[in-house]
Every structure is written in C-alpha cells, then in structure tokens.
Amino acid sequence: xxxxxxxxxxxxxxxxxxxxxxxxxxxxxxxxxxxxxxxxxxxxxxxxxxxxxxxxxxxxxxxxxxxxxxxxxxxxxxxxxxxxxxxxxxxxxxxxxxxxxxxxxxxxxxxxxxxxxxxxxxxxxxxxxxxxxxxxxxxxxxxxxxxxxxxxxxxxxxxxxxxxxxxxxxxxxxxxxxxxxxxxxxxxxxxxxxxxxxxxxxxxxxxxxxxxxxxxxxxxxxxxxxxxxxxxxxxxxxxxxxxxxxxxxxxxxxxxxxxxxxxxxxxxxxxxxxxxxxxxxxxxxxxxxxxxxxxxxxxxxxxxxxxxxx
Ligand code: ADP
Ligand code: MG
Numbered sequence: 001x002x003x004x005x006x007x008x009x010x011x012x013x014x015x016x017x018x019x020x021x022x023x024x025x026x027x028x029x030x031x032x033x034x035x036x037x038x039x040x041x042x043x044x045x046x047x048x049x050x051x052x053x054x055x056x057x058x059x060x061x062x063x064x065x066x067x068x069x070x071x072x073x074x075x076x077x078x079x080x081x082x083x084x085x086x087x088x089x090x091x092x093x094x095x096x097x098x099x100x101x102x103x104x105x106x107x108x109x110x111x112x113x114x115x116x117x118x119x120x121x122x123x124x125x126x127x128x129x130x131x132x133x134x135x136x137x138x139x140x141x142x143x144x145x146x147x148x149x150x151x152x153x154x155x156x157x158x159x160x161x162x163x164x165x166x167x168x169x170x171x172x173x174x175x176x177x178x179x180x181x182x183x184x185x186x187x188x189x190x191x192x193x194x195x196x197x198x199x200x201x202x203x204x205x206x207x208x209x210x211x212x213x214x215x216x217x218x219x220x221x222x223x224x225x226x227x228x229x230x231x232x233x234x235x236x237x238x239x240x241x242x243x244x245x246x247x248x249x250x251x252x253x254x255x256x257x258x259x260x261x262x263x264x265x266x267x268x269x270x271x272x273x274x275x276x277x278x279x280x281x282x283x284x285x286x287x288x289x290x291x292x293x294x295x296x297x298x299x300x301x302x303x304x305x306x307x308x309x310x
Contacts, residue, residue: 025054031061037087045089053094060085060096067101076103116186118193118223120200126179127194134173134180140304144177147301151258152184163225163258165298167266171307174262178227181260185225192225198234204244205237217244221251225258231294232265232273241274242286249293259297267291267300 028034029050034057038045050057064070064077065084073082082104088095100108114127131149136142147164154160166174182192200220207213220226226248234240252259263270274287 024058025050028054028057028061033065034061034087037089041089044091045094049094056094056096057087060087067103070101070103073103073107076101082107116189116191118191118219120193120195126175127182129176129179129183131180131184134177138305140168140302141173141177144301144303147299148181148184152188155185155188155190155258160256160258161299163260163298165261165263165267165294165300166303167263167300168303168305169307170264171309172303172305173308174303175229177303178229178260178262182225182227190224192227193220193223194227194229195220196229197231201234201236201240201244205240217247221248222255222257225260226252227260227262229262230264231261232263232270236274238283238286241290246286246290246293249290249297253293253296261294261298266302267295270294 029038038050059079063079063085065086067076067084070076076082078084080098082101083098084101085096085098088097131145134141134145136145144164144166147161151161151163166177168174178194182194185192204213204216207216249259251257265273271287271291274290275282275284
C-alpha cells in the first residue's frame with residue numbers, strides 16, 4: 001500500500017499534477033469492475049466520493065483479481081501475496097476488502113495437510129498419493145480400499161475397525177497404499193506417522209546412549225495413527241524386539257491407537273523372523289508375544305499383483 005501512496009504522492013509534486021490526476025482518474029473509471037461497482041450503487045456514489053477515494057480505487061484497479069487463472073501462489077503479483085481486493089460500499093464510504101485467493105487457499109490446505117503427516121525415512125512422493133489414485137487391478141486392492149473407507153468413517157468411534165497388516169511381495173504397492181491412507185486421514189484432520197521400520201530401528205539402536213531416544217520412542221508410541229512400513233526387513237536383536245518394538249506395540253494396544261503394518265512376510269514368516277534374533281537364539285515365547293500384539297492391532301490382508309518397480 002505504501003508504494004501506491006508514494007506513487008500518488010510523487011504525482012502531487014509535479015507541475016502537471018492536474019493533467020496526470022485526471023488521467024489516473026479516467027483510467028480508474030474505465031476499469032470494468034469499477035464501472036460495475038459504481039453502477040451497482042447508483043446514485044449513492046457521487047463524484048465527490050470518487051475523488052475522495054481515488055487512492056483506494058487506484059489500488060483496486062492496479063491489483064489482480066482474476067486469480068483463478070494464475071498457476072500457483074508464487075505467481076501472485078499482488079501487494080499482499082495470496083490476497084485479492086474487492087470494493088465495498090457501506091452506504092457512506094468506499095472500502096477495500098482483501099480476500100484470500102484460491103491459490104493461497106489451496107496452498108494453505110496443502111501445508112496443513114502435510115503438517116499432519118509426519119514421516120520418518122519415507123519417500124516424499126508417496127505422501128501425495130490419494131486413495132482414488134489406486135488402480136484396482138485385482139480384488140485384494142478393492143478389499144483394502146473398502147476397509148480404509150470404513151475405518152476413516154468410523155475413526156474414533158467405539159466400533160472403529162482394526163488397522164491393516166498388508167503383506168505381499170516386493171513392489172506390489174504396499175508403501176504406496178500407506179501414503180494413500182495417511183492422506184485420507186489428513187482429510188479428516190487425523191495425524192499419522194509413516195515409519196520405515198529398518199531405518200527407524202537402526203536409528204534407535206544407534207541412539208541407545210543418547211537423550212533423544214526417549215523422545216523418539218514417545219512420538220512413535222503416541223501419534224494418533226502409526227504406520228510401520230516393512231516390518232521384517234530389519235535386522236532384529238532381542239533388545240530391539242522387546243524394548244523398542246514391544247514397548248511401542250504394548251502402548252498402542254492399551255490405548256487403542258490405530259497401527260498399520262506392511263511386510264513382505266505373512267504372520268507365520270514374521271513369527272519365524274522374530275523368533276531368531278541376530279545371535280541365532282530361538283526365543284519363541286517372546287516372539288509370539290510381539291506377534292499377538294500385531295494381531296490385536298491389525299487385520300492381515302495379502303496384497304497381490306505384479307512388481308510395479310520392474
Ligand atoms: P512395496 O512397498 O510393496 O514394495 P511400493 O509401494 O514401493 O511397493 O510400490 C512400488 C512402485 O510402484 C512405486 O514406485 C509406487 O509409486 C508404484 N505404485 C504402487 N502402487 C501403485 C498404484 N496402485 N498405482 C500406480 N503406481 C503404484
Ligand atoms: Mg514398501
């Protein structure tokens with residue numbers, strides 16, 4: 001706004017002020033939106049009122065209003081980025097009102113959406129996937145989509161369905177579906193966290209003696225919706241299994257917090273993986289305890305199809 005006052009200020013200092021003033025005024029009065037506005041409020045908008053508000057009218061004319069045609073917020077040329085002006089007449093005075101433009105609105109929504117999905121080590125492009133992007137090339141995908149829609153509908157209700165344990169071979173689109181679920185939940189303002197299990201557990205192992213471990217563990221324990229991607233692909237140790245994984249699952253089970261899993265393994269194969277830790281000792285009871293928690297939290301579904309990475 002200052003630049004406009006300055007622009008008009010400079011004008012007043014000139015010798016040919018009168019001529020320039022008239023020219024600006026003509027320009028303003030020729031603007032189709034201004035003409036429409038004056039016509040709408042005939043006969044209340046007088047010449048005197050127009051003269052008195054010429055700066056506002058000038059500002060209105062100089063700002064872009066057809067924001068639908070602009071590609072993105074970064075293209076915005078207006079004084080206040082993301083806002084466009086409209087003229088208002090309250091019966092006495094002319095005022096300028098600034099409204100948020102469609103691009104800024106979309107941008108704000110996207111930002112909010114993104115802030116709801118926390119991701120640890122998960123590719124960013126997955127975070128833009130929508131449930132409607134998923135091609136239904138075979139029945140298991142359809143069942144999964146139906147289950148997710150049901151869960152979103154009943155989220156937080158007493159009869160909220162379990163989360164899913166999506167298993168299937170490499171590249172069938174398990175992680176992709178998690179991205180779509182996270183977006184679907186963000187639409188209803190539910191925050192989720194996608195965690196790539198092998199990296200996460202490695203990081204936990206490396207920060208055993210570090211202050212940050214409790215904080216990280218706490219965040220994963222308490223996030224409204226947790227998605228543990230690729231469980232079974234990690235190198236498992238007894239400590240990781242019992243103190244990290246076990247603690248997280250125990251908490252989420254007690255608090256009834258939705259927890260999704262993806263894995264290359266089905267339950268039997270995962271049990272085997274959890275039983276034989278790195279040192280090769282068999283610890284079946286402890287492994288079963290973990291698997292029971294997973295079963296409590298999530299319903300197993302097998303995702304079939306071709307390897308989309310090939
Ligand atoms: P997985 O986690 O089962 O190994 P991904 O989810 O990483 O598989 O998917 C493998 C590749 O296929 C990724 O590049 C992903 O973007 C793509 N993809 C997966 N599912 C779909 C789908 N339904 N439509 C289009 N692309 C997909
Ligand atoms: Mg994956």
